[in-house]
Structure formats: structure tokens, C-alpha cells
Amino acid sequence: MDKSYDDCQLRMEHISKSFAGVKALDEVSLYVRRGEVHALMGENGAGKSTLMKILTGIIRPDDGSIFIRGKLAGNLTPGKALACGISMIHQELNPVMYMTVAENIFLGREPVYPRMPVVNKKKELESTRIFFQEMDMDIHPGTLMSRLSIAQIQMVEIIKAVSYNSGILIMDEPTSAITDREVNKLFDIIRKLRSGGVSIIYISHKMGEIFNIADTITVLRDGKHIDTRPAAALNSKELIRLMVGREISTVFPERQAVTGPVSLEVQAISRKGKFQNISFEAHAGEILGFAGLMGAGRTEIMESIFGINRYDSGKLIVQHKAVLIRSPADAVKSGMALITEDRKKAGLNLKGSVKTNTSLASLKDYCSFGQILNADKEKKSVDLEIKRLGIKTVGRNQLVNTLSGGNQQKVVLAKWFLTNPDILILDEPTRGIDVNAKTEIYQLVSQLAQQGKTILLISSEMPELLGLCDRIIVIYQGCVQAIFKKNEFNAERIMEAAMGIPSDIHNKGSLYAV
């Protein structure tokens, strides 16, 4: 055993940590070799984040020791961890929005002129430019962060972490906001780093990625170390079994599509610089998927349909009636609901409780004279939703801030279920939540369709689209590129359309046909 430690870049041994008496980590050990991609798997709450926070010095373990390149590292602080060559790309991005890309990358270690405490901006920009060049990315170093898309911000954060020349790089859900094409680029970067001897700890819920990139997989469950195996010795079924402690037979529920009458007609809506001439119709009981690359305009289309940003031209027809939607309040009135892409930004009041969040959109229903709250009625409805959706909470008064990601998402769903909408728009509803919660949400979505609701589902996860949708609309650069029926779509065709390759080329079987 001792011998295999020699090439260990990192050894975390018997790490334990409790929060308020609850064991978050129980004697967990992790061995990461030089130049390997080590996937850390487990459901939300399994202890992955806690373990990584300990490694980056953000929290202190109750027990256990950490060896970096064979040397015992005492009490780690964030600064010390960085000095030891450990850096992390966090799942939640927090760049300084009003600084440039270069300023963000060099934050806290700005290059200065010799013997003068003045930032050498030229050098900062030039070094940043070289970083991007090395990684083959075209983001201008002088751009303000606030002007970048989420995907671009993600790439900047990755470059920033890489730029520390770290021996150990932690990536927490690095692909949650980026498109498949960018994922490939990221994997190229990871492979380059790996061959340079960098160890990468990779946290993700996406099976495909794990088996694509990981050399070794460690599974945690309920704060305990379950197993560490070479990735080649595992398959996804086995891995899921290790993570959840049982096998999940089918991730996607079987559903007989019963498509009813048209419930929503979108006629040639456009918004300058975002999308043009979008037309489609959706039926009651249908799950209509929206595929596309990040930044293709899917979110913007939905935001306009829902009245967050108004469209410049075009028409919306809901249940055969032309409607004018100028605000989300109008959209709610016409029976729509929007589960936003970013639940913390636009879905939840994190300072509020499960109850106040859940009842917010339907508050009028629990009021006498339209204003005075009927507390009992509200509690009853909220409790019913908590039970129906299986929200894991100590009670309706728990702050949503303290819930796991999956349960937070369920609160957002519960909020909209209480408005009893006919049309539900779901924008990346399973982003950053664990396998179990995902399965539950899939179940709910298909139940809703079964009940005759119309579901518009934006997703960047191909299996999700393929597994759930009756039809899929592909958006490319703000336009409808293709519409596929169930028997027509497959991953390749959708990807091609999303990348702007006309679908009929595929049908003709040759690229040279045009």
C-alpha cells in the first residue's frame, strides 16, 4: 500500500467534519495521483462540497490529515491552499462583474511595475491574451465580465484557475453552464493539463462526461467513502448503484403521449438582437423540447413569451385567444408558469421560507377581500405541495437558503403548481441537482403532461430532451433551425441543427449535395 502513495499528489486521510452535531464527513479518505482525472461522485449532500471546502481551506476538518506531495499540510487556509498549488473552479460563479477579464484573472496578484505599487495593465492584458491563446479561445482580455455570457464567464474562471499553475485543480460542475462544443474544448484543456502532470478532481452529475474524462472514480454517500475504482472498471448503472445505494431502473418515465388541442401559438415573434421570427405551436399534453447551444436565444424567447422582456413584433395566442403580455403578471393571468434557468437569481427569495416562496405566485387564492391573508388556507396548500413533491424540509418555515439544490428546485415547481397553470415553461429544470431529484422531476413533468398541461422544456442535456420530449425545436442563432417529431429525432440530428448545419443535408446523406 505504502508504495502506491509515492505518486500521490494528494492524500486526504480519515477526514471527519460535523455541522451542529450532524456528520457531514465520516472518516473519508481520498488519494489522488499525479496526472490523473479523479471524479468525485455522490448525490447532493453526500459530502463532496464539504470535502473540497476542507481541501481549499475554507472550512477546517474536525479530524484527519492532508498530505500534499507527501508533505503534511497543517491547518489549511484559503491562501495556504493556493500556495500549495490547490485551486478550485466553483460551481457558483462569482466574478467581479465590473472588472475586465484580465483584471479578474489577476485579481489579488496583479503584476506591478518594478519598485512601484502601480498595476502594469499592459502586462496583465498581454499575459491574459497568451493564456487564452494557449487554450484556443477568443475572449478579449479587456472585455468587462458583465458583457460575457455565462458560458464565457465559466471559461474565464477555468482559465483563471489554470493560470495559477496549480498541481491540483478542482472542478465543481464545470460544464453546468456551457454547451457541448465548449465541453469538448474544456476536455481538451483537461487532457493537456493531465499530461503535464496536473491532478484534476472533477465533480459532475453528468455520467457521459465522467466516463469520457475520468481515470479514477471515488463515490461518497451520506458523508462516507463508498468506493474508489478505475473508471474503466465501472459502468454508469453500477456507478449510480454505488451513489444511491440502489439501482434506478429507468431514469425516464414511460408515457403515452396524448396530444390534445393547440394551447399556445407563437406567431413570428422577434426581439432585436436576440431572436427573429420565432413561430411554433404547442399542444395540451405535449412536452415540447427546445435544443440549442448556449446563447442561441432559447432563454430569451421564453422570457419574452412570459413578459419579462417584451418582444418587438409578432403575436401570441393562448387557448385560441390573442393575448397581450406585457409583464409576468399578465402571463400568469393567462395560465402560464416559468421555471427560470437560474433559480437563485430569478426563482427564489433566499431570505424567505419554504412557505412564503411556495405561495408567492398564488397568494391571491389565500386572501379574503383579495388582501387579508388566510394563514390556515395558505399553510394547508403549502403543506400539501411539500408532501406531493416530496420536498425534504423540517417544515414550511425553513428558509429555502438551507435546502439542497434539488429541494430548492422543487419549491420553485411547487410555487407554480399552486397557480394551476396550463402552460409550463421549464428552463434547465435539472441544472445542478442530484440524480434522485432529477428522476423525481422527470416523473413530475411527465405526470403534468399526462394531465393535459403543455410543457415547454429547455434543456442542454441531450438525454433529457430525447427521453422526455414529444417534439423538439432546435434554435440556432435566434431562429428556429429545425422541428423534429418523436420518430425523427436523435442526438446527432439535433446536434447538427444546433450547430447550424441544415437538416436536409443529413437527409440527402452527403455534405457535398449542396
Place this chain on the structure above:
Amino acid sequence: MLSKYGIYFAFCLLVIAMAIISPAFLHPSNIVNILRQIAVNGIMAVGMTFVMIIGGIDLSVGSILALAAVVAASFAHPGEHRVIIPVLMALAVGLGVGFINGIIIARKRLAPFIVTLGMMTVARGMALVYTNGRPVINLSDGYNRIGGGYFIGLPIPVLAFLLIILGGIFFLHFTRFGRYVFAIGGNELAAKVSGVKTQGVVIRVYALSGMLAALAGVVLSSRVMSGSPSMGQGYELDVIAAVVIGGTTLSGGVGSIGGTIIGALIIGVMNNGLDLLNVSSYWQEIVKGVIIVLAVMLDRKTNR
């Protein structure tokens, strides 16, 4: 929860300490005295609580108080109008000024600090223009009775304060409007996406704050039997202090009327106690400042 009890606990300690140090403190007349002293700021603090829970601030309340006071006084000369007229005029002025604050903040999306800072100067200037810089005196007995009179054994200002407290608790904690106030302070975008008409709520909150400032102006001018354009200078800071001591955060989304009342009481009891102990008012300023910071520190600690 803990932070809530923390501040109540601190208040109880303060009362016990005062009672031990000064026997006159617990005398009913002294307690009524304290309530009368905090009534003016307390009424404004109820409005400010709404404003700060939506994540805003209203720096114009002291000036609105003055403007409303001089307008009310100008309609309150003996033998001119019934008492209700100056009161309604004042409330209308406060409501209007607050409404303008709200419209600019909600529709033009300017920072509340800036908008109300501007309004603070504008309203003060309007009060000076309206009166030519001179106090309005010679008010009717009827009007003066608002500030000096008693009803069912309690000073009318204290009764007005109690009524506003009850109204504030009702609207903030028992109505849809109040729930939306918290939702906007917690996450305005999420509230909007949930179908809340956020602009309307924000406008109403600032209008309410303006109107309560005007009511405070009526109470104060009738108590001192004149309306002066220099009234209420710096009151906005005392009002904000009471709200902050009461556990409402500057960032919004959290707070309660109960906390604000305790905040106002802590300031009132402290001033009163230090008066009874013959501590100079210069020192009182220092103590007040220290308490504001301590209260927020306590809040932080217990909220973690």
C-alpha cells in the same frame, strides 16, 4: 428567530438596569413621557420599516415632516377651518411627495438613496419657500389639542403611534401587500417573475412612508404649537437607526414592525434614562451611536 429575541432581551436588560439605577424611571408618568417622546420618530419608523424591507431607504422623511407641518399649520389658524382640513392637507402633501419618490425609484430605476436625498433637499426647500423661512404660528386650540391633548387617559400622539403600529403590523404581516414587500426585498426579480406587480408595490411603499412622515409632522407641529420649515432636520437618521436596531437589514428582505418598535423604544428609554441620570446630551449622542453598531453586530452574530 434568535436575533429577534436577542434584541427583545437587550431591551429588557436596559429597562431593568434603568429601573434599578433610577427609581423615577418606572413611574407611569415617565413611561407615558417616553412614549410621547418617541411617537414622532416611531410613526416615521413604521413607514421606514416597509421601505427598508424592500431594500430601499427614505432620506426625505425629515423634510417631508417639515413641509407637511408648515402646510398643516397654514390651514390651522383659529376660526378658519375645521381641524380635519389641515390634517388632510398635510397627509395629502406627504402622500404626494412619497408617491413622486416611488415613481422615480420604481419606473426610472434610480437608487433610492439618490432619489430621496434629492427629495430631502427639495421638500425642505419647498417648506422654506412656502413660509418664506418663517415659522407658522397662532394655531387654533383644536389643532394644538392633537399634540397636547389626551384621549381615554393617553396623550393623543401616543394613541396615534399605537394605531400606526397596529396598522403597520396588520399590513406588513397579515396582508398580501406585506408579503410582496418581503418578496421584493428578498429577490425583486423572482417576485416579478412570480407575477407580482413590483413597481406598484414599491410606489405604494414610498407613498406610505411619505404619508406617515406627514402624520409625524402634524403631531410634532401641534405639540409645539407652530409649524417651522426647519423642523425634523436629521430625523431621518434617528428613524433609520430605530429600524436598524430593530433587526431590519439595509439589504432588505428581513424585518418586522415589532423589531422597529423595540428599536425606537431602546433609543427612547436610553435618552430618557440618561436624562434622569443627568448625563449631558452630548454624551447621549455617543451612546446612541455605539448602540446602533452594537445592535447590528448582535444581529449578525445571532443570524449566522
